[in-house]
Amino acid sequence: MKNRLIAPSVLSADFGNLQRDIEMINESQADWFHVDVMDGRFVPNISFGFPVLKAIKKHAKKFIDVHLMIVEPEKYVAEFIKEGADLVSVHYEACTHLHRTIHHIKDLGAKAGVVLNPSTPISVLEDIIADVDLVLLMSVNPGFGGQKFIENTYKKVKQTKELIARHDSKALIQIDGGVNLDNAKKLFAAGADVLVAGNAVFSAEDPSKTIEYLKID
Numbered sequence: 001m002k003n004r005l006i007a008p009s010v011l012s013a014d015f016g017n018l019q020r021d022i023e024m025i026n027e028s029q030a031d032w033f034h035v036d037v038m039d040g041r042f043v044p045n046i047s048f049g050f051p052v053l054k055a056i057k058k059h060a061k062k063f064i065d066v067h068l069m070i071v072e073p074e075k076y077v078a079e080f081i082k083e084g085a086d087l088v089s090v091h092y093e094a095c096t097h098l099h100r101t102i103h104h105i106k107d108l109g110a111k112a113g114v115v116l117n118p119s120t121p122i123s124v125l126e127d128i129i130a131d132v133d134l135v136l137l138m139s140v141n142p143g144f145g146g147q148k149f150i151e152n153t154y155k156k157v158k159q160t161k162e163l164i165a166r167h168d169s170k171a172l173i174q175i176d177g178g179v180n181l182d183n184a185k186k187l188f189a190a191g192a193d194v195l196v197a198g199n200a201v202f203s204a205e206d207p208s209k210t211i212e213y214l215k216i217d
């Protein structure tokens, strides 16, 4: 059965009405919460940390997917899992010891994801693909919501799917950045399992309806 999961990115939510937006996601057909943590070093932006994750966890009724756009993520994965992350994704480009960090996340009982920036080739995953639960392919340069989708991502989805098959991996493919109603279908058709959508959902007239349309085959 083909996965068609939608993970709205909380980065684009209204932080003056966060509980309202969390409840909208709870009631909607969304599958996950995507929580973007930024440190102002790995990416040129600062978002939020543990207190916001705690607040999300308090109200969220769905899987919480935490995307760490930070340096030295290995120092913080335990705290993010303690505060409610069901899945923690770390950037390949931020990890000196990726294999150790992936297994650290899994040993703590969470799902483990690896993230690739747009210019990082799929080939770097050759010796870790069998260990991860998720591959997050950035379809924008990380750091901000509302950016333009990078078309080369389709090729990377197909390459990742082939790598997963070759290694008999169970990893899901997640796409993050610039996802909207114009490219969602094509991304699922190319082999994506999970689509992150921030701006497309939260700037929509009817966010809940948009989530429904993003899932439609």
Ligand code: DX5
Residues within 6 Å of the ligand: 009, 011, 012, 034, 036, 067, 069, 140, 141, 142, 143, 144, 145, 146, 147, 176, 177, 178, 179, 196, 197, 198, 199, 200
């Ligand atoms: C960007 C984040 C994305 C972003 C997605 O660095 O990782 O999750 O919030 O937002 P949109 O869907 O608005 O591009």
Ligand code: ZN
Residues within 6 Å of the ligand: 009, 034, 035, 036, 067, 176, 196
């Ligand atoms: Zn993200």
